[in-house]
Amino acid sequence: MSKHDFLHCTIKEFQLRLKAWRNQKEDEINQKSKLIDYQSWVSGAYVQIAIASALSSEVLYPQKPFGSDDKKELLPEKIYDEKTEEELKQEERYFELLVKQANAKLDEIGNEEGRQDD
Template identity: 30%
Template sequence: MNYWLPLSLRMGVPYSEFWRLNPRKIKPFIKAYQDTLEENQRIENVNAWRQGQYIKVAIAAALDKRAKYPEQPFGEESREKTPEEIDELVSKRAQLFAAQMEIFNQKFKKAEQASSKSGENT
């Protein structure tokens, strides 16, 4: 009783219904609850990933004047666009990509210079 009642209530089984069930009949409730938890975890992971994408773009925009933070949420681009809007979007994404690659290249050059300097000292 100390195990099944709290577990059943947590899973959404009504108190009055609990008394008409046995552990075998509660198993579908357990499965549904586990599925709900897994789906909620998946949604949280997707939201965290999306937030990381916004942070990445924000950092790129802060480090390079050519990179711009999006004016609308990701995914809002799905409505029909005019050719001018499409060209502008492609241009902005190309600028963002160029800014990200520039940052990457600068880090790579610094690392390469540091390794060549340490090689000279040996």
């Protein structure tokens, strides 16, 4: 907006221009925020793969950056071996047991310290 336009516009015209400018700036900020978020996510993926490749010989660190070629190489879908249904059920039972033990321990501590509702 030029100085001449500013001095000769109505309040309504100024408010419309201000609203358009504000919307444009908000869109720019949102785009920058999304870009920073995505870059952080990709950095985290690289760190995750680096740690996994250091701990396991089955996981290899990528030879090229993600998306570096025409094929748009995506993040690897499997970094760790998938567990069978039986292994998942066994883990679930194990964690349920841990929760029951923790609850029993809390009840035991409550009984030792005395309860106010007795």
